[in-house]
Amino acid sequence: MxxxxxxxxxxxxxxxxxxxxxxxxxxxxxxxxxxxxxxxxxxxxxxxxxxxxxxxxxxxxxxxxxxxxxxxxxxxxxxxxxxxxxxxxxxxxxxxxxxxxxxxxxxxxxxxxxxxxxxxxxxxxxxQGLNPLAIDPATLAGRGLEVKIANEVDRIGRATGRLGYKQASCLRKVITDLYREFGISDTLYSSWRAAYPSLVDIFNRLSLACEEGMEGFDKQTLRECRAKVETLSCNALFRHPWPxxxxxxxxxxxxxxxxxxxxxxxxxxxxxxxxxxxxxxxxxxxxxxxxxxxxxxxxxxxxxxxxxxxxxxxxxxxxxxxxxxxxxxxxxxxxxxxxxxxxxxxxxxxxxxxxxxxxxxxxxxxxxxxxxxxxxxxxxxxxxxxxxxxxxxxxxxxxxxxxxxxxxxxxxxxxxxxxxxxxx
Ligand SMILES: Nc1ncnc2c1ncn2[C@@H]1O[C@H](COP(=O)(O)OP(=O)(O)O)[C@@H](O)[C@H]1O
Ligand SMILES: [Mg+2]
Structure with missing residues (x-):
């Protein structure tokens, strides 16, 4: 043609x-x-x-x-x-x-x-929906999981209003733990195509922490952090199982x-x-x-x-x-x-x-x-x-x-x- x-x-x-x-x-x-x-x-x-x-x-x-x-x-x-x-x-x-x-x-x-x-x-x-925590394998290979986590904390902070340094640190810990629990690590290539945690998982984890406590963080920080994540995780777009x-x-x-x-x-x-x-x-x-x-x-x-x-x-x-x-x-x-x-x-x-x-x-x-x-x-x-x-x-x-x-x-x-x- x-x-x-x-x-x-x-x-x-x-x-x-x-x-x-x-x-x-x-x-x-x-x-x-x-x-x-x-x-x-x-x-x-x-x-x-x-x-x-x-x-x-x-x-x-x-x-x-x-x-x-x-x-x-x-x-x-x-x-x-x-x-x-x-x-x-x-x-x-x-x-x-x-x-x-x-x-x-x-x-x-x-x-x-x-x-x-x-x-x-x-x-x-x-x-389909959007999952900000989903990882592109090629990106992970280039920049590493820590950079991804830091970017994500920054992005959630920008979206919800400034996160205090304690809140940011709390969120970083929760996201790091979640990735580990989902079996995702920097060094294990096969883990990168696994399922990813979502904002709902962060919210659930913070809710649990509000009841049971989390080492190194007071209840006030946990509650504030949870409230900020909730404004995002309650949206259908981020709750969808298929990103x-x-x-x-x-x-x-x-x-x-x-x-x-x-x-x-x-x-x-x-x-x-x-x-x-x-x-x-x-x-x-x-x-x-x-x-x-x-x-x-x-x-x-x-x-x-x-x-x-x-x-x-x-x-x-x-x-x-x-x-x-x-x-x-x-x-x-x-x-x-x-x-x-x-x-x-x-x-x-x-x-x-x-x-x-x-x-x-x-x-x-x-x-x-x-x-x-x-x-x-x-x-x-x-x-x-x-x-x-x-x-x-x-x-x-x-x-x-x-x-x-x-x-x-x-x-x-x-x-x-x-x-x-x-x-x-
Ligand atoms: N190129 C065009 N020719 C004729 N009318 C136009 C044109 N562009 C816009 N309009 C008219 O102006 C209205 C407003 O345009 P819009 O693009 O929505 O403005 P903006 O996004 O700048 O606020 C449109 O609904 C249309 O009726
Ligand atoms: Mg317009």
């Missing part, structure tokens, strides 16, 4: 249908035949919208991540300016190129063709809908997914120095709407261990693309600002924000304020367009087909 996703001859819907047909035959990301099919859909060209030309005509513009130094895009703009619609357009197009797309959806409205949703709040009777693997997330273009989850749980869920993706990509090794095509250059795209929830939620945006900073500084090397949207530039840390190669700025913006954004885009603040511009009017700056262009972003197509991870 000699056709391409972006050839004019084949409509996007036809490509979607073809990919669905392949998926029904079991040809999904992670299956070798899939790579061959995907090569036919390269290079990645994401049509964004039309710019008005001098002669009154329209010039189409696209984002071509293969021409950029990295696949990171930042989308900013006021409420109702069209950010979520733009993410849907971009996500749908990336899926049609056969690149897996993972969406962290804090508001529950980033819905496009080809995704399968994992609802954070619903009991996933037939589906989703990264392979599964990629093969099904997972959309994690966190919109109905509590503040603590959605932070932990988002961080867990991003950390799993990053660790797996790192364990797979760097992409080739000179990638043959975009299918070698990009292994996955991650879309996060309302990044503010992740970047400002109980963490320090400037902390270099913050998962967003880790992804922007190291993600490119491992084939990760990122599309991040939030209302204001200040929702992103300076490492994110330094690294993103493409910026999409929605035109409707309040004057203070416009003053901050304009220099980054090579514009005057007045260009960004205009109240009469309709939603979807944006300035786009990237290497693909060779500078800043003003666009009317296309409307994303209504999805024909999407599913639930619980149906799989």
């Amino acid at each position: 000699h056709w391409r996703a972006n050839s004019k001859k084949f409509k996007p819907e036809a490509v979607s249908r073809w990919l669905r047909l392949l998926a029904r035959r079991g040809i999904r990301p992670g299956v070798p035949e899939y790579q061959k099919c995907r090569d036919m859909l390269m290079p990645i060209r994401v049509p964004l919208g039309q710019a008005s030309a001098m002669d009154g005509g329209q010039t189409p513009y696209s984002w071509e991540p293969g021409k950029e130094i990295n696949g990171f895009m930042m989308v900013t703009g006021g409420s109702g300016s069209g950010k979520t619609e733009a993410l849907k357009l971009i996500g749908g197009s990336l899926v049609r190129h056969g690149i897996p797309v993972i969406t962290i959806d804090f508001h529950g409205d980033v819905i496009f063709e080809g995704q399968n949703t994992l609802y954070g709040h619903a009991p996933q009777s037939g589906g 989703l693997t990264v392979q599964g997330m990629l093969a099904w273009n997972m959309r994690l809908d966190c919109s109905q989850l509590g503040r603590e749980a959605r932070l932990l869920a988002a961080e867990t997914v991003l950390d799993m993706l990053f660790e797996t990509a790192r364990a797979t090794g760097p992409i080739p120095v000179n990638p043959r095509s975009d299918s070698e250059r990009y292994r996955v795209f991650v879309i996060i709407d309302e990044v503010k929830i992740l970047s400002l939620g109980r963490g320090n945006t400037e902390d270099s261990r913050h998962i967003l900073n880790v992804l922007v500084t190291e993600g490119r090397k491992y084939g990760i693309g990122l599309i991040l949207a939030s209302q204001m530039m200040s929702h992103f840390g300076s490492e994110v600002h330094a690294m993103v190669s493409s910026r999409l700025v929605m035109r409707r913006m309040d004057p203070r924000e416009a003053r901050r954004v304009a220099p980054q885009m090579g514009l005057m603040p007045e260009d960004l304020v205009s109240m009469e511009s309709p939603p979807g009017t944006a300035y786009f700056r990237s290497a693909s367009t060779g500078g800043t262009v003003m666009l009317q972003i296309d409307r994303p197509p209504i999805p024909e087909c999407q599913g639930l991870i619980s149906e799989i």
Whole structure:
């Protein structure tokens, strides 16, 4: 076959249908035949919208991540300016190129063709959940169990509010004991594929300790620790007996809908997914120095709407261990693309600002924000304020367009087909 996703001859819907047909035959990301099919859909060209030309005509513009130094895009703009619609357009197009797309959806409205949703709040009777304590063998081989435990304590601390040093030490002991009881150790390779403890096990262990006591920790510490873990372990997402693997997330273009989850749980869920993706990509090794095509250059795209929830939620945006900073500084090397949207530039840390190669700025913006954004885009603040511009009017700056262009972003197509991870 000699056709391409972006050839004019084949409509996007036809490509979607073809990919669905392949998926029904079991040809999904992670299956070798899939790579061959995907090569036919390269290079990645994401049509964004039309710019008005001098002669009154329209010039189409696209984002071509293969021409950029990295696949990171930042989308900013006021409420109702069209950010979520733009993410849907971009996500749908990336899926049609056969690149897996993972969406962290804090508001529950980033819905496009080809995704399968994992609802954070619903009991996933037939589906899957998330287990932050699950271990990827390759990661364990690289970093060891102690680092995993320390990271997990940090993550639970960030999600639930600062853990005191006694609480952190108590949690570390409980998790270490649980791994040992489940027969998982650094040195015994065969143990890494065993069952893993879950947040529910931590909660049960702490409940027991509250009654019977635990050496070295007073009852007050144990009770506080248990209360913090309970806010997480009570969620159906973390109680599910079958945790989703990264392979599964990629093969099904997972959309994690966190919109109905509590503040603590959605932070932990988002961080867990991003950390799993990053660790797996790192364990797979760097992409080739000179990638043959975009299918070698990009292994996955991650879309996060309302990044503010992740970047400002109980963490320090400037902390270099913050998962967003880790992804922007190291993600490119491992084939990760990122599309991040939030209302204001200040929702992103300076490492994110330094690294993103493409910026999409929605035109409707309040004057203070416009003053901050304009220099980054090579514009005057007045260009960004205009109240009469309709939603979807944006300035786009990237290497693909060779500078800043003003666009009317296309409307994303209504999805024909999407599913639930619980149906799989
Ligand atoms: N490209 C577009 N063309 C036309 N209308 C748009 C476009 N983008 C957004 N809109 C309209 O604006 C509304 C708000 O857009 P949305 O993407 O939800 O904004 P935001 O996420 O920035 O708050 C949409 O429901 C839609 O009606
Ligand atoms: Mg939105």
